[in-house]
Amino acid sequence: QSALTQPASVSGSPGQSITISCIGTSSDVGTYNFVSWYQHHPGEAPKLMIYDAIKRPSGVSNRFSGSRSGNTASLTISGLQAEDEADYYCCSYAGSNIWVFGGGTKLTVL
Amino acid sequence: EVQLVESGGGLVQPGGSLKLSCAASGFTFSGSAIHWVRQASGKGLEWVGRIRTKTYTYATAYAASVKGRFTFSRDDSKNTAYLQMNSLTTEDTAVYYCTKPPLTDGSGSYQFDVWGQGTLVTVSS
Numbered sequence: 001q002s003a004l005t006q007p008a009s010v011s012g013s014p015g016q017s018i019t020i021s022c023i024g025t026s027s028d029v030g031t032y033n034f035v036s037w038y039q040h041h042p043g044e045a046p047k048l049m050i051y052d053a054i055k056r057p058s059g060v061s062n063r064f065s066g067s068r069s070g071n072t073a074s075l076t077i078s079g080l081q082a083e084d085e086a087d088y089y090c091c092s093y094a095g096s097n098i099w100v101f102g103g104g105t106k107l108t109v110l
Numbered sequence: 111e112v113q114l115v116e117s118g119g120g121l122v123q124p125g126g127s128l129k130l131s132c133a134a135s136g137f138t139f140s141g142s143a144i145h146w147v148r149q150a151s152g153k154g155l156e157w158v159g160r161i162r163t164k165t166y167t168y169a170t171a172y173a174a175s176v177k178g179r180f181t182f183s184r185d186d187s188k189n190t191a192y193l194q195m196n197s198l199t200t201e202d203t204a205v206y207y208c209t210k211p212p213l214t215d216g217s218g219s220y221q222f223d224v225w226g227q228g229t230l231v232t233v234s235s
Contacts, residue, residue: 001173001174003154003156032220034220034221036220036221036222038155038222040155044227045207045225045226045227045228046147046155046207046209046222046225047225048221048222048223051219051220051221052220052221057212057223089154089155091155091157091221091222093220096171097160097169097171098157098171098173099145099157099160099220100157101147101154101155101156101157102154103154104153104154104155
């Protein structure tokens with residue numbers, strides 16, 4: 001099972017919106033709606049931001065939203081804030097009791 | 111407070127073994143599957159595998175990269191999950207996290223809502 005494909009880095013200015021893509025295959029993202037997104041600040045535990053591709057856990061800012069189309073899932077962060085600067089990972093269920101993560105995207109808030 | 115705490119990391123020589131622990135508190139451990147995820151330095155997160163609950167006969171699943179070398183187990187009486195790592199290589203050097211889905215095992219949650227802080231495993235001669 002290959003890792004999902006994410007851009008290595010994205011950047012944006014405070015207040016702007018950015019979108020991080022997560023490209024999978026018909027074996028994972030394309031078949032299952034079980035895509036989740038995690039925010040990871042180095043040295044801390046990852047934090048769940050989006051699950052089931054589009055759902056936001058309680059307590060997560062509504063500036064974070066998810067979508068999925070075909071083999072691609074996306075995470076959009078609107079109204080960028082300095083504290084959003086982190087690494088972001090997508091994860092998909094891939095069937096047969098296997099999960100797969102993306103390679104991660106480093107978000108820089110300029 | 112719902113919490114997972116990993117321990118047992120350290121320095122081990124190539125070909126050696128190490129056993130990690132994941133101590134849980136604040137939730138019904140026996141009803142939750144436990145997943146393991148690792149992150150090598152400068153690399154992304156990698157799903158390592160999962161152990162289910164007694165209801166599901168403690169079924170395990172492993173990433174191809176660790177299958178046959180790593181073994182998951184759990185002791186529900188101690189609210190602790192374990193990761194036994196054998197035949198370690200330098201490629202296994204990473205921070206190892208345990209994590210869990212938000213819902214009871216079998217309820218159809220495929221995301222991870224609680225993570226430990228991780229424990230560092232270094233494989234080096």
